[in-house]
Amino acid sequence: MSELTGGPALPQERRVVTAIPGPKSQELLARKNAAVAGGVGVTLPVFTRRAGGGIVEDVDGNSLIDFGSGIAVTSVGNSAEAVVRRAAAQLADFTHTCFMVTPYEGYVEVCEALAELTPGDHAKKSALFNSGAEAVENAVKIARAYTRRQAVVVFDHGYHGRTNLTMALTAKNMPYKHGFGPFAPEIYRAPLAYPYRWPTGPENCGPEAAAAAIDMISKQVGADNVAAIVIEPVLGEGGFIEPAKGFLPALARFAKDNGIVFVADEIQSGFCRTGQWFACEDEGVVPDLITTAKGIAGGLPLAAVTGRAEIMDAAHAGGLGGTYGGNPVACAAALGAIETMRELDLNAKARRIEEVMKGRLLAMQGKYDIIGDVRGRGAMIAVELVESGSKTPNAAAAAALAKACHAAGLIVLTCGTYGNVLRFLPPLVIGEDLLGEGLDIIEEAFAGL
Template sequence: MSDIPQERRVLTAIPGPKSVELQARRTAAVAAGVGSTLPVFTARAGGGIIEDVDGNRLIDFGSGIAVTSVGASAEAVVRRASAQLADFTHTCFMVTPYEGYVEVCERLAELTPGDHAKKSALFNSGAEAVENAVKIARAYTKRTAVVVFDHGYHGRTNLTMALTAKNMPYKQGFGPFAPEVYRVPVAYGYRWPTGPENAGAEASAQAIDEITKQIGAQNVAAIIIEPVLGEGGFIEPAKGFLPEIARFAKDNGIVFVADEIQSGFCRTGQWFACEDEGIVPDLITTAKGIAGGLPLSAVTGRAEIMDAAHSGGLGGTYGGNPVACAGALGAIETMIELDLNGRARRVEEVMKGRLGEMRAKLPNGGVIGDIRGRGAMIAIELVKSGTKEPDAAATAALAKACHAEGLLVLTCGTYGNVLRFLPPLVIGEDLLNEGLDILEQAFATL
């Protein structure tokens, strides 16, 4: 655990003068297309705190978008990565391999769902993992079509932009996109026309019908879905939806890919979110929380599918970098030792309890239309009071009010109206509640 005091401290305006000075340098040197949620420049971070260059300490409800689940300076990650740095930084696994890469793949085989023989390939980013999952599925099935879902997010490369549903800011002006990608409905319970109780059965039937009629199941290489949809608004597909889609894939020889890049590694209170309904994917993509903040991603899956690509067909210069692999082994060590699945479930209990109380205090629930998510992957969808009309303006105003008081929160959602909470799994309960106090005060102000 970091030695940073685990307490909020606001000494200056947010951002403070040193951050403002650095922001001016950034504006001159960094491409305008690279955005930031909150332009405070980090000096150090750990536990549930980010300390900026002005000495302010912010409560972290973002974890670098679900990356620093074990904290931003976890002891085991620092220890293992530092030892590896001293030995060597790189050889390229495709030139001369090293044990760390193999050990990460062994751990992934143990931790991911299913007791079948598994193999993995390591890469640098979530988008790379998804793109390689598509390559592997196409090599295995000898088919080309890929099916994804409304509100899904899978990355920013050309292929993964095509897989991603939301246009702004991810796709606008960057086309044309890769072909043979098809989008079908997802069981978005809160917005399903006949209600959440019908969404699982109706959405799966509709999706399967569209695949069968418009694409042809025999042409589909892969079906890719986030078991909890991240950027789309922390949407949990209604119960029954995922098992039905997985069954359809199995019956038709389609590779079922669980994109667990945001939802994996204890984030939802289980090692992987697909375990909630007993889904055993053919392939699973991971990144974000895998290595405590170091760039690493993986595709893990059934050995016979993973082996379909020819020798040399998978790889990349930095894929499975030895320092990142050491970080991953440290992160997994931390997750087990601290029972971060249990910690995530406790975060859910606290957050949903407090958020429910906040909604109860507002007339007819006020702007809080829905409270959802699992573990430490919780969100509220904000709407115009008394309706389901998305309220992106209120969402932005709430986030801004939280930021000013030293609470880092993130927004998401296809309609830009979801506040998402991704605290580090090691956050103290006192900080968690203080952050929720700030949020409650922001609602009162709104």
């Protein structure tokens, strides 16, 4: 058994033995296109056979370096020993009863762990769900029940999900919102502290953006009407934007002073991804509610809303839940993932990944003027690509670089409101040799543009 893969050891080395995608993957892609709805897109159509550590092995025998982690999900690897062990034991006992019918200890254990791990020493409670979008939607429900207000404030470049309400919260139209309206009402969008693109420069961004956002909320919405302010402490799909220092604390103070529930959406940035358990800890922000998913359960579907007990208890009995929310196998996997994060000190590993990646990427920035910005924390790192000599977004370069990396056996993702950001989300358990080899491939891709 492998510490990283939970089964027979998957060799931690890149192997490219066919074109990517190979013939077996192409056959499966044809079947996918015939049977799966066209709206379900695929970034890289290689069909997975095994995965673990920092490697994804496809059905053609290619072994790809993983800088995607299933979009920040498999932080502990795709089949971590503790996740497999605990989930397998739970599978043998029972797969489901519905916690709202006959409850089970695993759900309670996960909620206890969340109370311990999330920021703040106040009394906390949690509710468990299936997906990040469900968590965000329920956080809004809870905030509205607690405040008896309706308005929700979100931010430029934010991403919060694909349900009707969370599409309304999400900033980016294509592909997430286009043609799917009308959307839920009482959603208001405020300016974000985006240092690279702030008109008066990054040094002024935090206080100026906070003042602009608070002015907008106060004048256009009215603070007394706002149930919740919802923000990602490090934005994910919007481009791995770190809001300028001071922005989040100013919003949190404004929320507290006006009886507004401050919600940190940590679905992509949580669970050691940024080198801390949660990204909002970087500036000492203690949210009223925090939403989690993705990295929480080592690849099994689980999500949570955790927050101040008095706020969490505002919803009436039966008002929160769902048939599969907090499934026992997913809860067991989450406890295994948290065990792995602690035992391997994955916060420290994320900080080391940042050190290695930023060092290499900043050196590349000095050589390639299409790299406008290198940013991010921990193992949540990105480069923003621009037209040479300007800040004009260069989505074509991002697409070309991703294509070159894929052909060489490196899984990378793009993101950003303008589609011009190359993002890197390696598993926190990736070997440093694979990390370096992946960066070599990225540099070769830049050189080949």
